Amino acid sequence: MPPKPRLSRETVVNILLALMLLAFPLGASAMGETFYITLATRIVVLALAAVGLNIALGLGGLVSFGHAAFFGLGGYVAGILSTHAFNAEPLLFGIEGTTSMPVIWLVAVMICGIIALPIGAISLRTTGVYFIMITLAFAQMIYFFAVSWPAYGGEDGLSIYVRNEFPGVNTAQPLSFFLICYVLLMLALGLFWLLRGARFGAALEAGRQNATRLAAVGIAPFNIRLVAFVVSAMMTGIAGALFADLNKFVSPSMLSWHMSGELIVLIILGGKARLFGPVAGAMLYVLIEYALGGITEHWQFFLGLILLCVVLFARGGLLGLLAGKARHG
Amino acid sequence: MAEPVLEIRELRKNFGALAATDGVSLDLRPGEIHALIGPNGAGKSTLIHQISGSIRSDSGTIRFLGQDMAGLDMAARARLGLGRSFQISSLAPEFSSLRNVMLAVQAKQGSSLRFFRPVMGDRSLTDPAMAMLERVGLAERAHLPAAELSHGERRQLEIAIALALGSKAFLFDEPMAGMGPEGSKSLTTFLDGLRHEAPILLVEHDMDAVFALADRISVLVYGRVIATGTVDEIRNDPEVRRAYLGETA
Incomplete structure (x- = not known):
């Protein structure tokens, strides 16, 4: 074995990023700047959605241009369940709504898994550009369904009047809600790290590098990819539920292809297949949005320039710049 | 004679008007190295792809350890013990x-x-x-x-x-390609010992290695096996000399 430093440079960068992300809202809270806590929460929730996508896109090389579907579905689960609870009218078959976040997350995970399974099973019969287009098509179907379904606000979206509850925590307080999101992000990162290091991750990453090689050792790429796609969708779904609670609002825009593109941009900015790539990407993205958005409404033009530079000169994204090339044992 | 490990009968594959594999039949017996030689474009790699399952055959049968391979993809064939190396790694x-x-x-x-x-x-x-x-x-x-x-x-x-x-049989597609003389020599020795673990279907252009290793040789020309036999039989086969060896030997 080659000599390995106790902590790799990437680990140090990751720890610093995690601490910065925690320190920022704590400081803002101490100074009573609620807005910055919300900003940090936005980073954390977008990062969580992108960690989910990173399983499919980063590890598996499956460029899903339809992950907004799962992000939005998670959001609608939160919105619909809380609306029914708020209005005290039962959902289908007499099932009650709920304002409990853990229950909402569980439902979001199940719904996203159930929807992702057939979408993945069909989409994964294709590769490359066709895969991108077919995932986009599925997401757009769900988008237009939400737009045209008046029961839950249609195009206007659905408001969540009071943020959903978490046992023992006052979620109306911005810092508490941030901490819930932060803990979930850390758990998701832990799961991503475990998956990547396990046999599943080895097969998934080998399939990204060379699907023929994977098949030649007797592992069917399709099965591995389908599981990755479903797990990826579930994680993005939880982020969607949190996003709805953050904004106290869910609308079809969460399901639109802009959102899918945004999630991909986060990963490219941060560094794909890297553990903290989505975190770094979300930090950079939201800061650009905030800093440039205050100066010009055409801030996305500058985002485009930055993205261009990353793709041309820093293929490994922000993590690649900070921590060097990815290593595989 | 022991049951062949791999049994190929009347295998065909057309790419448009080109018959890349034109009714190929051959056996791989336990403990043998069966070399597959032939000029460039004879269809050797296509045949390896068909056997391993990365190209679907138009007709014909492939039996491996007595089991019909029809309908099994590459991953399933690999799980049954068909190990391969690729012409391009x-x-x-x-x-x-x-x-x-x-x-x-x-x-x-x-x-x-x-x-x-x-x-x-x-x-x-x-x-x-x-x-x-x-x-x-x-x-x-x-x-x-x-x-x-x-x-x-x-x-x-x-x-x-x-x-x-x-693997219970090896399909090696030009394993010596790109190796220096030293490398070929040590790989030849290695493959020589390997045949006792599992038989090898060997596609190879290095004739020194083929003649040193092969128990039997099949010569493929334009998708057809024009001769199968021991090293001596193939060396002395007039048709083979005309079609292939004549240019090099």
């Missing part, structure tokens, strides 16, 4: 040599749907993988990404992977 380039072999060990052990235990600390994966790298002489390169290996080393790595799969 096909590896996971970002993974180290060790991880490439570990992938095969993991595949052999069963399901890859295991989500939590880290592979790098798993001795049941690393130990057999390391042993295979040692057998092919790549142990020193274990931690180098496959992309950084030389051509010859990638060939050795593919063979280590096929070994790790516990």
Whole structure:
């Protein structure tokens, strides 16, 4: 074995990023700047959605241009369940709504898994550009369904009047809600790290590098990819539920292809297949949005320039710049 | 005569008007190295692809260990014990040599749907993988990404992977290509010993290696087997000399 430093440079960068992300809202809270806590929460929730996508896109090389579907579905689960609870009218078959976040997350995970399974099973019969287009098509179907379904606000979206509850925590307080999101992000990162290091991750990453090689050792790429796609969708779904609670609002825009593109941009900015790539990407993205958005409404033009530079000169994204090339044992 | 391990009958594959495989029949018997030779474009690689399942045949049968391979994809055939190397090395380039072999060990052990235990600390994966790298002489390169290996080393790595799969027959497509004379020589010695583990269907242009190793040779020309026999029979076959060896021998 080659000599390995106790902590790799990437680990140090990751720890610093995690601490910065925690320190920022704590400081803002101490100074009573609620807005910055919300900003940090936005980073954390977008990062969580992108960690989910990173399983499919980063590890598996499956460029899903339809992950907004799962992000939005998670959001609608939160919105619909809380609306029914708020209005005290039962959902289908007499099932009650709920304002409990853990229950909402569980439902979001199940719904996203159930929807992702057939979408993945069909989409994964294709590769490359066709895969991108077919995932986009599925997401757009769900988008237009939400737009045209008046029961839950249609195009206007659905408001969540009071943020959903978490046992023992006052979620109306911005810092508490941030901490819930932060803990979930850390758990998701832990799961991503475990998956990547396990046999599943080895097969998934080998399939990204060379699907023929994977098949030649007797592992069917399709099965591995389908599981990755479903797990990826579930994680993005939880982020969607949190996003709805953050904004106290869910609308079809969460399901639109802009959102899918945004999630991909986060990963490219941060560094794909890297553990903290989505975190770094979300930090950079939201800061650009905030800093440039205050100066010009055409801030996305500058985002485009930055993205261009990353793709041309820093293929490994922000993590690649900070921590060097990815290593595989 | 022992049952053949691999039995190919009347196999065909057309690409448009081109008959790449035109009614090929051949056997691979236990313990033998069966060399497949022929000029460029004779259809050798197409035949290997058909046997391993990466190209679907138009007609004909392939039986492996008595089982019909029709309808089985490449992954399923690999699981049954059909190990292959590729004409152009096909590896996971970002993974180290060790991880490439570990992938095969993991595949052999069963399901890859295991989500939590880290592979790098798993001795049941690393130990057999390391042993295979040692057998092919790549142990020193274990931690180098496959992309950084030389051509010859990638060939050795593919063979280590096929070994790790516990293959019951090997399909090697030009394993000597890109190797220096030293490398070919040591690989020849290695393959010579390997035939007792599992028979080898060997596509190879290096005639010294073919004549040194082969128990039987089949000559493929324009998708047809024009002759099958021992080294001496093939050397003295007038049709083979005219079609192929005449240019080189």
